[in-house]
Amino acid sequence: MSDQQGMSLIVRVVTRWLFGLILVFGLAVALFGHLTPGGGFAGGTIVACAFVLAILAFGGARGPGATFARWASSLDATGALAFLALAILGYTAGAFLHQWAGKGEAFTLGSTPSIVLLNLAILLKVGAGLFAGFIAVALFEQTAESGKGADA
Amino acid sequence: MLDLVPLFVLIPLGAAFACLLVKKRAPAVAPWLSLVSVVALLGLAIAGVVQGTSGAAIAGGWSLETHLGTSFLPGIVLVFDGLSAMFLLLVAVVSTAVLLFGLRYMDTYDGRPLYYALLSLLIAGMNGAVLAGDLFNLYVFIEIASIASYALVAFGTGGREIEAAFKYLMLGAVASSSILLGIAVLYASTGLLNMADLGAAIAAGQVSEATLLAVATLFLAGLGLKAAMMPFHAWLPDAHPSAPAPISAMLSGLLIKTLGIYALVRVLYVVIGMDGVLGGSLQTLLLVLGCLSMVGGVLLALGQTDLKRLLAYSSISQMGFVLVALGTNTWLGVAAGIYHALNHALFKSALFLSAGSLERLTGTRDITEMGGIARVAPATTLGTVGASLSIAGVPPFNGFWSKLLILIALFSAGLPVVGAIAAATAVLTLVTFVKVQHKALFGALPERLKDIKDVPASMSLPVVALALLCLLGGLLWPLGLQDIVGDAAASVRTDAKTNLAPEQYRTMVHSEGRQP
Numbered sequence: 001m002s003d004q005q006g007m008s009l010i011v012r013v014v015t016r017w018l019f020g021l022i023l024v025f026g027l028a029v030a031l032f033g034h035l036t037p038g039g040g041f042a043g044g045t046i047v048a049c050a051f052v053l054a055i056l057a058f059g060g061a062r063g064p065g066a067t068f069a070r071w072a073s074s075l076d077a078t079g080a081l082a083f084l085a086l087a088i089l090g091y092t093a094g095a096f097l098h099q100w101a102g103k104g105e106a107f108t109l110g111s112t113p114s115i116v117l118l119n120l121a122i123l124l125k126v127g128a129g130l131f132a133g134f135i136a137v138a139l140f141e142q143t144a145e146s147g148k149g150a151d152a
Numbered sequence: 153m154l155d156l157v158p159l160f161v162l163i164p165l166g167a168a169f170a171c172l173l174v175k176k177r178a179p180a181v182a183p184w185l186s187l188v189s190v191v192a193l194l195g196l197a198i199a200g201v202v203q204g205t206s207g208a209a210i211a212g213g214w215s216l217e218t219h220l221g222t223s224f225l226p227g228i229v230l231v232f233d234g235l236s237a238m239f240l241l242l243v244a245v246v247s248t249a250v251l252l253f254g255l256r257y258m259d260t261y262d263g264r265p266l267y268y269a270l271l272s273l274l275i276a277g278m279n280g281a282v283l284a285g286d287l288f289n290l291y292v293f294i295e296i297a298s299i300a301s302y303a304l305v306a307f308g309t310g311g312r313e314i315e316a317a318f319k320y321l322m323l324g325a326v327a328s329s330s331i332l333l334g335i336a337v338l339y340a341s342t343g344l345l346n347m348a349d350l351g352a353a354i355a356a357g358q359v360s361e362a363t364l365l366a367v368a369t370l371f372l373a374g375l376g377l378k379a380a381m382m383p384f385h386a387w388l389p390d391a392h393p394s395a396p397a398p399i400s401a402m403l404s405g406l407l408i409k410t411l412g413i414y415a416l417v418r419v420l421y422v423v424i425g426m427d428g429v430l431g432g433s434l435q436t437l438l439l440v441l442g443c444l445s446m447v448g449g450v451l452l453a454l455g456q457t458d459l460k461r462l463l464a465y466s467s468i469s470q471m472g473f474v475l476v477a478l479g480t481n482t483w484l485g486v487a488a489g490i491y492h493a494l495n496h497a498l499f500k501s502a503l504f505l506s507a508g509s510l511e512r513l514t515g516t517r518d519i520t521e522m523g524g525i526a527r528v529a530p531a532t533t534l535g536t537v538g539a540s541l542s543i544a545g546v547p548p549f550n551g552f553w554s555k556l557l558i559l560i561a562l563f564s565a566g567l568p569v570v571g572a573i574a575a576a577t578a579v580l581t582l583v584t585f586v587k588v589q590h591k592a593l594f595g596a597l598p599e600r601l602k603d604i605k606d607v608p609a610s611m612s613l614p615v616v617a618l619a620l621l622c623l624l625g626g627l628l629w630p631l632g633l634q635d636i637v638g639d640a641a642a643s644v645r646t647d648a649k650t651n652l653a654p655e656q657y658r659t660m661v662h663s664e665g666r667q668p
Contacts, residue, residue, distance in 0.1 A: 077170070096155070097212045098212055127438065
């Protein structure tokens with residue numbers, strides 16, 4: 001599989017259809033994290049998978065992927081800092097990481113905005129981190145392969 | 153103060169991610185971010201030690217739960233007592249010195265913002281491990297600090313560095329798995345992770361002796377590897393010399409103590425219990441492995457000519473002193489062991505930093521190719537001599553007092569053979585460092601080194617300051633420092649025939665998690 005070409009037409013068309021759906025699914029898993037199994041980590045992994053799928057199907061780990069990875073690295077740090085900021089915000093309600101907007105009720109999405117925000121921060125951190133990691137490994141492998149080619 | 157305890161982890165963690173955020177646009181900000189964070193930690197740690205408060209900070213403000221008639225704490229608990237305050241202060245002091253030293257030393261390396269980010273992450277992991285009140289968080293923080301240190305060992309990205317980091321990563325992963333397996337077995341048999349609750353469950357006999365034996369073995373192997381105990385030491389002589397000098401100082405000065413010794417003390421004394429069914433065999437194990445580390449480490453150090461490798465082997469030997477002191481299961485022994493761990497952090501980080509300066513000055517780490525450095529680099533020499541006298545156990549430096557106390561503790565616990573081995577090791581340590589002084593600092597100055605100038609003040613001052621702290625640590629010992637260290641030891645081992653500390657620890661943790 002050459003880097004710039006990506007995969008066959010079928011895979012590319014299906015990816016185009018699925019990309020948005022996977023993103024929405026990931027977001028939903030994170031948003032409902034306090035009610036159902038899942039949360040920021042699982043949601044972030046799913047969101048990262050959408051981007052990984054796009055890179056695999058359309059190719060371009062080197063071109064657009066590398067640009068995305070730079071963005072992802074900043075987003076990753078932003079997600080972590082956002083989590084810390086939310087944790088410190090808990091002090092205003094009495095304790096570190098205190099859930100200032102309630103500890104949540106079953107089946108009620110809006111019952112605890114603070115946990116939803118924490119989940120979104122984790123989604124950002126995990127999604128961006130995993131995607132940046134994937135690009136780093138892909139670039140490393142390509143560099144290693146092209147290096148081998150040059151030796152021969 | 154207790155409310156602020158999470159800041160010990162939050163501040164360096166925030167600094168780490170902020171360093172990553174500015175790495176492209178404003179890389180020059182990164183060192184100052186880390187420096188500000190460690191200075192803030194230093195202030196917090198000093199306030200903590202001066203106030204002398206102890207208690208638990210419960211993340212999210214959860215309260216005690218009751219299940220099957222026993223009350224237990226869910227969620228994340230950070231416990232701040234005399235022992236953790238002492239180690240937090242130590243981490244802050246050594247990190248400040250290391251960061252100052254690195255400001256100029258790291259000039260020759262690429263990707264400096266990453267170095268500051270990883271260093272801040274390492275500090276966050278160590279602070280977290282020292283504060284963790286439950287075993288799983290202890291494991292998570294140990295992993296955070298370990299992973300940061302694997303990357304930092306490889307920071308030079310040369311072949312030798314990568315090889316050392318890979319070896320360290322593999323052995324470190326085995327150790328972490330062993331720790332995690334130990335935690336899993338304990339969780340499977342009790343359903344608890346909180347150290348205070350686990351300690352009580354084990355003391356009440358809820359865990360069978362065979363299970364406890366397996367758990368103790370797993371923890372001893374895992375944490376022993378992190379502490380570079382002798383049969384598990386193979387990674388250290390490669391990893392510590394390969395890292396950049398400030399990182400070697402962090403690894404040898406702090407990492408093996410916070411992740412190894414501190415965690416071992418907490419787990420063995422508070423969770424598993426040195427007075428329990430396994431007490432006797434654990435004591436014997438600590439004494440035997442401690443003697444092995446002491447003697448093996450110093451003999452291997454004696455034969456080295458690579459300065460950083462010599463220091464790395466001597467770290468193993470000094471950890472042996474701490475282990476035999478902990479093996480006595482007396483208040484005096486624990487106090488002496490903790491005091492020696494603190495002292496070792498100060499003088500070994502000073503020695504590793506000065507080894508970095510000497511390498512920068514002479515272009516080699518081989519002490520046979522150095523000589524007469526004292527004439528051209530007086531400030532570096534002053535710091536090195538101070539730290540060497542301290543590790544060699546020369547009065548009035550702190551190393552003398554802690555080794556003396558360890559000997560007293562061993563003899564008064566009825567262990568004259570171990571005491572004699574420790575005394576012989578102390579003499580061999582003296583010989584090792586006399587050799588270093590003689591070959592590297594004094595004697596004839598080689599022709600090629602005639603025109604060198606001492607390193608800049610930002611590199612020599614941290615070494616001198618650490619050496620000065622070694623002297624102060626010795627001078628202040630009879631004037632109040634002994635009470636602080638004694639209190640710290642009493643938070644894991646009280647001065648009674650049976651150890652009252654685990655019960656006090658449990659009461660302290662539970663008083664914070666009041667019933668709703």
